[in-house]
Amino acid sequence: MSTPCVYCESTVERHDPVYAREEGSEERAFCNYACLAAYIDDEGLTTGTCCEWSPA
Numbered sequence: 188m189s190t191p192c193v194y195c196e197s198t199v200e201r202h203d204p205v206y207a208r209e210e211g212s213e214e215r216a217f218c219n220y221a222c223l224a225a226y227i228d229d230e231g232l233t234t235g236t237c238c239e240w241s242p243a
């Protein structure tokens with residue numbers, strides 16, 4: 188079984204997967220924090236959401 192990365196559609200298990208869940212939506216899988224960060228950037232999720240995002 189493989190899970191595609193939400194951002195780049197690679198198989199997340201082949202990387203260092205990161206899982207994120209937004210309220211009211213399904214869990215989303217990403218290869219790593221780079222894909223998660225890129226996805227957030229693309230979707231503009233950092234604006235107007237309740238979550239704090241602090242790059243490590």
Ligand SMILES: [Zn+2]
Pocket residue numbers: 192193194195196197217218219222
């Ligand atoms: Zn990815």
